[in-house]
Amino acid sequence: MRFLNLLSLSIFIISLSSCHGSDKPERMTYPAPNQVKITDQMWSQILERTRSVTIPDVLNKFEGRTQNAPNTLHNFELVAEGHVADGGHFGFPWYDGLIYEAITGISDYLLQYPDPAIEQRLDEYINLIAAAQKADPDGYINTYTTLMENDHRWGENGGNLRWQHDVYNSGCLVEAGVHYYKATGKTQLLEVATRLANYMYDYMAGANHNVVPGHALPEDALIQLYKLYKSEPSLADKLSVPVEAENYLCLAEFWIEQRGHTEGRRALKAYAQDAESVFDAKTIEGHAVRATLFATGVADIALVKNDERYCAAAHRLWDNMVGQRMFITGGVGAIHEDEKFGPDYFLPTDAYLETCAAIGAGLFSWRMHELTGEAKYMDVLERIIFNSIPTAVSLDGTNYTYQNPLNAEKMNRWPWHECPCCPPMLLKFTGMLPSMIYALSGADIYVNLFIGSKATLQVPDIGEIEISQQVDWNTGKVNIQVRSPKTKKLCLHVRIPGWENGQELPYGLYQSDLTNTEAHETGYITFKNPQDEIELTLNVAPRIVKADERVEQLRGLCSLASGPFVYCAEKIDNPDVWDNLNLAERQYELDVEHPILGITPLRSTDSQITAIPFYMIANRCKDTAYRVWAK
Numbered sequence: 001m002r003f004l005n006l007l008s009l010s011i012f013i014i015s016l017s018s019c020h021g022s023d024k025p026e027r028m029t030y031p032a033p034n035q036v037k038i039t040d041q042m043w044s045q046i047l048e049r050t051r052s053v054t055i056p057d058v059l060n061k062f063e064g065r066t067q068n069a070p071n072t073l074h075n076f077e078l079v080a081e082g083h084v085a086d087g088g089h090f091g092f093p094w095y096d097g098l099i100y101e102a103i104t105g106i107s108d109y110l111l112q113y114p115d116p117a118i119e120q121r122l123d124e125y126i127n128l129i130a131a132a133q134k135a136d137p138d139g140y141i142n143t144y145t146t147l148m149e150n151d152h153r154w155g156e157n158g159g160n161l162r163w164q165h166d167v168y169n170s171g172c173l174v175e176a177g178v179h180y181y182k183a184t185g186k187t188q189l190l191e192v193a194t195r196l197a198n199y200m201y202d203y204m205a206g207a208n209h210n211v212v213p214g215h216a217l218p219e220d221a222l223i224q225l226y227k228l229y230k231s232e233p234s235l236a237d238k239l240s241v242p243v244e245a246e247n248y249l250c251l252a253e254f255w256i257e258q259r260g261h262t263e264g265r266r267a268l269k270a271y272a273q274d275a276e277s278v279f280d281a282k283t284i285e286g287h288a289v290r291a292t293l294f295a296t297g298v299a300d301i302a303l304v305k306n307d308e309r310y311c312a313a314a315h316r317l318w319d320n321m322v323g324q325r326m327f328i329t330g331g332v333g334a335i336h337e338d339e340k341f342g343p344d345y346f347l348p349t350d351a352y353l354e355t356c357a358a359i360g361a362g363l364f365s366w367r368m369h370e371l372t373g374e375a376k377y378m379d380v381l382e383r384i385i386f387n388s389i390p391t392a393v394s395l396d397g398t399n400y401t402y403q404n405p406l407n408a409e410k411m412n413r414w415p416w417h418e419c420p421c422c423p424p425m426l427l428k429f430t431g432m433l434p435s436m437i438y439a440l441s442g443a444d445i446y447v448n449l450f451i452g453s454k455a456t457l458q459v460p461d462i463g464e465i466e467i468s469q470q471v472d473w474n475t476g477k478v479n480i481q482v483r484s485p486k487t488k489k490l491c492l493h494v495r496i497p498g499w500e501n502g503q504e505l506p507y508g509l510y511q512s513d514l515t516n517t518e519a520h521e522t523g524y525i526t527f528k529n530p531q532d533e534i535e536l537t538l539n540v541a542p543r544i545v546k547a548d549e550r551v552e553q554l555r556g557l558c559s560l561a562s563g564p565f566v567y568c569a570e571k572i573d574n575p576d577v578w579d580n581l582n583l584a585e586r587q588y589e590l591d592v593e594h595p596i597l598g599i600t601p602l603r604s605t606d607s608q609i610t611a612i613p614f615y616m617i618a619n620r621c622k623d624t625a626y627r628v629w630a631k
C-alpha cells in the first residue's frame with residue numbers, strides 16, 4: 001500500500017502535456033451513468049431518495065394524482081382521439097416538453113437502477129405519445145398547438161412561437177427518445193422522435209425555412225440524436241422511418257446560425273438569443289435557461305465539427321457567464337423579469353436564480369470541459385453540483401425550489417408549481433451525475449469531481465481498469481484506488497479545485513483568503529503509473545469569501561464556505577445575533593460533533609454563529625429566513 005500525501009509530495013506534480021506528448025489533450029470521453037456506482041455518503045442518499053421518492057412524486061403530479069393540477073397526459077389522449085382546435089388543452093404549452101424531460105431523466109435512472117414498474121408506466125406514456133403522433137400524417141406533435149391554435153404550427157401564420165414552444169417540445173421529445181432507447185433498448189419513442197426530426201429537417205433546414213426554437217434545448221437534443229446514429233449505424237435498420245444522421249446535425253446548426261437573422265419570421269429578441277448572431281455576441285444574454293442551453297448547443301457543435309467560430313463563441317459566452325455573471329452558488333439569472341441574465345457584476349443577494357438556469361450552466365460547463373479538458377470548467381460544475389443542484393429538492397424529496405435567492409426573509413418550498421420545469425430538469429441532471437465524475441482521454445484518466453464512487457472504465461490499449469474513491473468532507477481526505485492490468489502506461493489526473501487556493505471561481509469574481517501549501521496548484525495534478533492508493537488532503541478549513549469590488553451589491557458583505565460547500569446562516573439557528581451577524585469578525589470550525597439535519601454545520605468558536613450548507617435551506621420551518629451574504 002503506498003500513500004502519497006500531496007501536502008508534502010510535490011515531485012508527483014508534472015505538467016499535463018508530458019503525458020499526452022502534445023499540448024492539447026485528446027478528446028475527453030465520459031463513462032455512461034451505469035459504469036459509475038456512486039457510494040458517496042451525501043450523494044448516494046440523494047440519488048436513492050430521488051429514485052424511490054422524487055421520481056414517483058413527479059409522475060404522480062404530472063398525472064394530477066396528488067395535487068390539484070391537471071393531468072398533462074390527457075392532452076396526448078385528446079390529440080390521439082382526433083381532437084383539433086377545440087380548446088381542450090390543459091396547462092401551459094410547454095407541458096409536453098416537461099413530460100419528455102421527465103422521461104429523459106428517469107431513463108438515466110432506469111439505466112442505473114432497473115425498475116419494471118416505472119418502466120411500464122413510461123411505456124404507457126410512450127404509447128400515448130406515439131398515438132398522438134399518428135393522428136398527424138406528417139408526424140407533427142404539439143398538443144397545445146393542435147388543440148388550441150392548429151393554424152399556427154411552429155408559431156407561423158400569426159402564431160407566437162415564444163409562447164407555443166413547438167420546437168422546444170419537439171427537441172425534448174428527441175432527447176427523451178435517445179435516452180429511453182439507451183436505457184431500455186426499446187425503439188418506439190426513438191422512432192417517434194426520428195419521424196419528428198425528419199419532418200423538422202424537411203420543413204426548416206432542408207427548405208431553408210426560417211423557424212428556430214423559441215426556447216433552446218432542441219439544438220443539443222438533435223446533436224444527441226446525430227451522435228447516437230453515428231455510434232450505432234445498424235440501429236437505423238430497426239426503425240420503420242428513414243434515418244439521416246447528417247440532417248440532424250445540419251438542423252441543429254441551422255437553428256443556431258439563424259439566430260439574429262429574423263427575415264421572414266417574428267424576432268425573438270435577446271430573450272431567446274435572437275438579437276444578434278452568436279458569432280458576434282460578446283456577452284451571455286436573455287432568459288437564463290434558454291441562454292445556457294443555447295450555449296450548450298453551440299459548444300456541442302464546436303465539439304462535433306471542430307469549428308473555430310463555434311469554439312470561440314462558446315468560450316466568449318462561458319467566460320462572460322463565469323467571469324462577471326455567476327453567483328457564489330453557481331446559480332445564474334439575476335433578474336426576475338424575463339428570468340434573465342443581468343449586466344456584468346450585477347449580483348444582488350435577492351437574485352432570481354432559477355434552478356433550471358443553474359442546471360443549464362452546469363451542462364454548458366460540462367461540454368466546455370469536453371471541448372478543452374481544462375480543470376476550470378469542472379471547478380464551476382462542482383460548485384453547481386454541490387450547491388445549486390441539491391438545494392432544488394427538500395430532504396423529504398417532494399418539495400421543490402424554483403427561485404434560489406442567496407438571502408431571503410421568507411423562503412418556502414412548493415409541492416408543485418404551475419410551471420413545473422425544475423423537477424424534470426433536476427431528474428435529468430442528477431441522472432447524468434455519475435458520468436461527470438471521471439473522464440478518459442486515451443490512456444489518461446481524470447478525476448474531475450470528489451464524489452465517493454466506483455467506476456469500471458475501458459481504457460484503450462490497457463483494458464478494463466477499476467477506479468474508486470472515498471471522500472470525507474469533514475477532514476478533506478480523499479482516497480483514490482486504481483486497479484489496472486498494466487499501470488505502466490496509465491496517467492491519472494486529479495483536479496485540485498480553485499477554492500483550495502482562494503479562487504472561488506475562475507477569473508476571480510469571488511475570492512477567499514485560503515492559501516495552500518507549496519504543492520497544490522490549481523488544475524490537474526498528474527500521477528504517472530499510479531499504483532494502489534493515492535491519498536490527498538484538501539484544505540477544507542472554513543473560509544470567508546468576498547466578491548470583487550466591482551460587485552456593488554456585495555461590497556462590505558462576506559459569505560462562509562468549506563470545501564465545495566457554500567454555507568448560509570438560517571435565522572432559526574441564530575435568533576439572538578440575527579441583526580448582528582458580523583460574519584467576518586469571527587473564527588469558524590466544522591462542528592462534526594453536533595450535526596444539524598445530519599450534516600456538519602460551521603460554528604463560530606465563540607458559539608454565536610451556526611451555518612449550514614446552502615443546499616439544506618428551508619427544510620425546518622415555514623417562511624425560512626436565511627443569509628448567504630452578510631456583514
Ligand SMILES: [Zn+2]
Nearest residue numbers: 354356421422
Ligand atoms: Zn425551472
